[in-house]
Amino acid sequence: MTHLTKALLLSTALLAAACTNPDRFGGAGAGGAGAGGMAGAGAGGIVPGSANDPQSPAYFNQTIGDRVLFAVDQSTLSPEAQATLDGQAQWLQRNADYLAVIEGHADEQGTREYNIALGARRASAVMEYLIANGVAANRLRTVSYGKERPIEVCSTEACYSKNRRAVTVISFGTAGAIS
Amino acid sequence: MRQILSGIAAAFLLALTAWPASAQDGPLRIDITEGVIEPVPVALPQFIAETAGAEEMARQVTQVIAEDLTGTGLFRRIPQEAFISSVSSFSSPVQYADWKAINAQALVTGAISVEGGRVVAKFRLYDVFAGTEMGEGMQFAATDSGWRRLAHKVADQVYSRITGEAGYFDSRVVFVSESGPKDERAKRIAVMDYDGANVQYLTDSGAIVLAPRFSPDGNRVIYTSYQTGSPRIHMLNVGDVQSRVLPAQSGQMSFSPRFTPNGQSLLYSATTGSNTDIYRMDISSGSTSAITSGPAIETAPSFSPDGSRIVFESDRSGTQQLYVMPANGGEPQRISFGPGRYGTPVWSPRGDLIAFTKQNAGRFHIGVMRIDGSEERLLTASFLDESPTWAPNGRVLMFARETQGAQGTSSLYSVDISGRNLKRVPTPDGASDPSWGPLQ
The missing domain is CATH 2.120.10.30 (TolB, C-terminal domain)
Structure with a gap:
């Protein structure tokens, strides 16, 4: 855990990503994106480390998408969610120096402790999908925040749908370093 | 929602039928299970300060007892202005007729003394219409920072003696x-x-x-x-x-x-x-x-x-x-x-x-x-x-x-x-x- 919070955000693109990433409470620190990952990219006019650089955390967070959304009280992965996770799995396979913590969340329409268990189901569904698509299990970990960390604060479905999420928070590190 | 409304209606009916009878006949008793609608009028004169300078403590303790009791919805405090009798001493005999005249069903009297950082509260509870004391007088002591607990303990006793249930005021x-x-x-x-x-x-x-x-x-x-x-x-x-x-x-x-x-x-x-x-x-x-x-x-x-x-x-x-x-x-x-x-x-x-x-x-x-x-x-x-x-x-x-x-x-x-x-x-x-x- 410690090494995650110590990770430096080097490029301006990454900083921008961190500022717009609403998961500022994420257990791994703002944006969750670690240092590194931009080396060797940047061919063909692509700005290294930007959301156009397929090797960059910004690409993972923004272009692929770091999160998937769920239906009310459900943890099944929609076709759209599966497409996002396919992209996440490919990125993680190409970027073996990254670890990921998958954070499960629920909307406020539920009792507190049940929602922790529900968030765990969502995070676990994502983790199982990534493993099934080739990501080593020892690079992945889950945590549930239940309804404790909404990113949208209104009390309508427009907000609830964005809060029912699992966010894959990547960080630079060595497999097996997280438990 | 319908279940809530019908629940309240049932409580109201029970109160109309059961409450007036139990209020007037026999000893003072509130049956909590019957959903009391009309709070019992209680006379709670400010506790007497028995040591010099204890008036403010007496006022505060009496206030917390009153808030505990009225906060249950089961009791209503009769305003001091309505009193016919004044209570000047903890040991003076109770003039039941004076309390009956203002329709007090229960009377709580008490006294506070403060000495060397220690507060002592004494109280007695009376069933006005029966003309008897309910239970024995009691006293509680605490350090002066714990005075609210004294008040809660008195209120728990009053609540408990009238309802037949354990109290809950001295709790966290x-x-x-x-x-x-x-x-x-x-x-x-x-x-x-x-x-x-x-x-x-x-x-x-x-x-x-x-x-x-x-x-x-x-x-x-x-x-x-x-x-x-x-x-x-x-x-x-x-x-x-x-x-x-x-x-x-x-x-x-x-x-x-x-x-x-x-x-x-x-x-x-x-x-x-x-x-x-x-x-x-x-x-x-x-x-x-x-x-x-x-x-x-x-x-x-x-x-x-x-x-x-x-x-x-x-x-x-x-x-x-x-x-x-x-x-x-x-x-x-x-x-x-x-x-x-x-x-x-x-x-x-x-x-x-x-x-x-x-x-x-x-x-x-x-x-x-x-x-x-x-x-x-x-x-x-x-x-x-x-x-x-x-x-x-x-x-x-x-x-x-x-x-x-x-x-x-x-x-x-x-x-x-x-x-x-x-x-x-x-x-x-x-x-x-x-x-x-x-x-x-």
Whole structure:
């Protein structure tokens, strides 16, 4: 855990990503994106480390998408969610120096402790999908925040749908370093 | 909603038929179970200051006694201006006719002395219409910082002698104090007196904390904290505010801890992958055993007061529902069958009822049902009510109510098990997840 919070955000693109990433409470620190990952990219006019650089955390967070959304009280992965996770799995396979913590969340329409268990189901569904698509299990970990960390604060479905999420928070590190 | 309305209507009918008779005939007695609508008029003259300079203490103690009694909704204080008799000495004989004339059904007299940092409260209770003293005069002593407890102890005696039930005023509540906006909420574990006085913070706001519970003796608190980055159960001594994290298996999230009635073990939920089950842990050895199994979410356990059974919530049927099972294993029996989802069951300290949170048609309710699931009654309705906890006498519930929208905040409320006397419990900031401790 410690090494995650110590990770430096080097490029301006990454900083921008961190500022717009609403998961500022994420257990791994703002944006969750670690240092590194931009080396060797940047061919063909692509700005290294930007959301156009397929090797960059910004690409993972923004272009692929770091999160998937769920239906009310459900943890099944929609076709759209599966497409996002396919992209996440490919990125993680190409970027073996990254670890990921998958954070499960629920909307406020539920009792507190049940929602922790529900968030765990969502995070676990994502983790199982990534493993099934080739990501080593020892690079992945889950945590549930239940309804404790909404990113949208209104009390309508427009907000609830964005809060029912699992966010894959990547960080630079060595497999097996997280438990 | 219809169930609430019909519940109130039933209470009202009972009150109309049963109350006037019991008020006038025989000794003074309030039957709480019958949903009293008309509060009993009580004369509570300011306690007499028996030492020099004790007047302010006497005024404060009398005020807290009055707030305790009238706060139940069962009593109404007769204004001092209406008094015919004045009480000038604790030992002077009671002029029953003067109190009867102003329709006081009960009279509480008392005296306060303050000496060397020690406060002593004496009181007597009279049944005015019977013309007799109810029970014996009593006195309580405390250091001057503990004066509110003296007042609560007097009020507990008065309440108990008139209702025949144990009191609950001299008790504390542990809860989560909340501050900051909804998407950046800071949470701290805090304790307070049952009426919101004497708030003391037990943790800082560095980590998310959830759902504290008092040990049966009120000396320890167990709660869930994200201090380690993942939900883990922590145990804290209220006296010295020292806490420690309880053992957990690697990679497991643990939360939803509840003490066993003897305080030596706890039930809690642990999540491995997608599956959440209930486990039992012996606190001194740290050894654990599984109580439930299978892929469903099983959480929010609560013991029967005799320790023989537990009630918990499970979504094994497809939605959150309540189940009762023997504490040492066996087949869970589903007890909730109404429309909607049921969670956070809490067994009454009297053993007779289970309080719960119900979600139905976009509304949340606090309700009670018998332990076999019969006679379900919804006591509240709002955008978001949850986390009921029982007063030590099993007659009142406290719970958290969150308001809707971007500016939504959470507050504590209490309500009688009849569904009457819903009121907000004052707290300095937002508050959630109350757990009512024992009568001290």
